[in-house]
Amino acid sequence: MASELIYRGHENENQPQATNFDLPKPSKPWLSITHFIRYILRENRLVFVLIGMAIATIFFTFLPSSSTTYPLHPYRNYESLSDSYFPSEKTQVTTRVNYNGFKANVNLGGKIPLGLKRKGLRIVVTGGAGFVGSHLVDRLMARGDSVIVVDNFFTGRKENVMHHFGNPRFELIRHDVVEPLLLEVDQIYHLACPASPVHYKFNPVKTIKTNVVGTLNMLGLAKRIGARFLLTSTSEVYGDPLQHPQVETYWGNVNPIGK
Numbered sequence: 001m002a003s004e005l006i007y008r009g010h011e012n013e014n015q016p017q018a019t020n021f022d023l024p025k026p027s028k029p030w031l032s033i034t035h036f037i038r039y040i041l042r043e044n045r046l047v048f049v050l051i052g053m054a055i056a057t058i059f060f061t062f063l064p065s066s067s068t069t070y071p072l073h074p075y076r077n078y079e080s081l082s083d084s085y086f087p088s089e090k091t092q093v094t095t096r097v098n099y100n101g102f103k104a105n106v107n108l109g110g111k112i113p114l115g116l117k118r119k120g121l122r123i124v125v126t127g128g129a130g131f132v133g134s135h136l137v138d139r140l141m142a143r144g145d146s147v148i149v150v151d152n153f154f155t156g157r158k159e160n161v162m163h164h165f166g167n168p169r170f171e172l173i174r175h176d177v178v179e180p181l182l183l184e185v186d187q188i189y190h191l192a193c194p195a196s197p198v199h200y201k202f203n204p205v206k207t208i209k210t211n212v213v214g215t216l217n218m219l220g221l222a223k224r225i226g227a228r229f230l231l232t233s234t235s236e237v238y239g240d241p242l243q244h245p246q247v248e249t250y251w252g253n254v255n256p257i258g259k
């Protein structure tokens, strides 16, 4: 061992002298480059590389960008909604207008090559156990987002979202939005409110609290964590409309002091 250490550290006269043949050759970087060029030029390799690049270019240029079809209401202009409803970039403005049919092709994120998944968002859906909410949750889960449902089950049912139990991207919290709540998410869809007359008239003061305090709480949360916010409202805001169907630009026909 000791002799080995000595041998490593110093020239040992007993050891045979290294010949020119044994010495490592000085590296010549230009040599490896010429080797590489020769290698590429042999056996039509360059041609195959160029063909591969051409096929890839054609594939990514002419392939339709990833798009999802959303069922949309035929009578609404979704321009204002699309910011929160569809996680598209500002550059996708063209997809926000002219939804004239029951369905529209909405581009979700530019030209994402097939196989590359978009990053899932973290989303809270209040009232997510209700009719509209649970269908929204299904859609969000299907597109790969992580969803937290916040619901006090006043009218909603656990059964509406039970099929997501066990999915690591899904959470269900029994909570009344009238009480503050702290969560870390990217988007908030606020649907928690009794929707039908029989329910919202059941306890009118509580309904007002849900609408006012509940919405304030969720807006406060959105502001605090920088989340985007969607508030679902009701067609009642149009009063007794003179125009059917009502487009978003219609201001309604409301008598604020009538019934």
Ligand SMILES: O=c1ccn([C@@H]2O[C@H](COP(=O)(O)OP(=O)(O)O[C@H]3OC[C@@H](O)[C@H](O)[C@H]3O)[C@@H](O)[C@H]2O)c(=O)[nH]1
Pocket: 126, 127, 128, 129, 130, 131, 132, 133, 150, 151, 152, 153, 154, 155, 156, 157, 175, 176, 177, 190, 191, 192, 193, 194, 195, 196, 210, 232, 233, 234
């Ligand atoms: O205080 C409340 C009241 C209600 N909720 C929940 O909110 C959900 C409301 O869903 P419902 O199935 O009753 O009603 P809908 O899905 O039809 O209403 C939906 O469309 C109309 C909008 O005004 C509502 O806000 C929206 O939820 C229920 O899951 C209910 O339990 C709360 O979480 N907190």
